[in-house]
Amino acid sequence: MLILASGSPRRAELLKQLQVPFRQLPMDVDESMLKNEDPRDYVVRLARKKAEAGRQRGGHIDPVLGADTLVVCKNRLLGKPVNEDDFKKMFALLSGATHQVMTAVALYTDHGLQHRLVLTEVSFKVLSDKEIDWYWQTGEPKDKAGGYGIQGLAGQFVTHIKGSYSAVVGLPLYETSELLRENQVL
Numbered sequence: 083m084l085i086l087a088s089g090s091p092r093r094a095e096l097l098k099q100l101q102v103p104f105r106q107l108p109m110d111v112d113e114s115m116l117k118n119e120d121p122r123d124y125v126v127r128l129a130r131k132k133a134e135a136g137r138q139r140g141g142h143i144d145p146v147l148g149a150d151t152l153v154v155c156k157n158r159l160l161g162k163p164v165n166e167d168d169f170k171k172m173f174a175l176l177s178g179a180t181h182q183v184m185t186a187v188a189l190y191t192d193h194g195l196q197h198r199l200v201l202t203e204v205s206f207k208v209l210s211d212k213e214i215d216w217y218w219q220t221g222e223p224k225d226k227a228g229g230y231g232i233q234g235l236a237g238q239f240v241t242h243i244k245g246s247y248s249a250v251v252g253l254p255l256y257e258t259s260e261l262l263r264e265n266q267v268l
Contacts, residue, residue, distance in 0.1 A: 104147070109148065136190070
């Protein structure tokens with residue numbers, strides 16, 4: 083049975099769409115960025131680390147899927163907001179701008195560790211202070227990279243998307259299904 087090395091309900095919901103039996107096993111890995119690490123390399127490294135940690139914890143038998151998502155806007159990495167002030171700074175950057183969402187997915191099987199990286203561009207409308215305050219008060223931004231969930235209330239701020247919607251949510255379905263098929267997991 084496939085192990086999803088994540089506690090994310092959004093990733094689990096997406097993975098269910100592929101109709102592969104799985105169980106969730108959240109992995110707590112060090113997410114510190116290395117000095118001079120490129121954002122693409124960073125998000126891939128984290129997805130791979132989660133898959134590796136899941137493989138070790140899961141008993142080295144079952145295939146393990148790890149994933150990580152990163153938001154980059156105007157050359158700044160936007161992780162999960164640490165507080166309201168941090169969130170407001172993020173949304174000031176995102177307002178009226180196009181940013182990039184990078185999602186890496188990694189699969190660890192008996193065939194080794196493989197990964198895919200998906201880049202998606204997301205454009206936001208210009209946001210008023212009232213909209214930013216309201217969105218923070220909903221509680222939705224607090225546990226999400228970039229401070230928003232496209233599948234939730236923040237979807238109304240998105241004017242354009244170029245790339246994979248499911249990758250922005252947290253798990254690129256096409257690339258994930260390809261990895262699973264290539265490794266006879268699906």
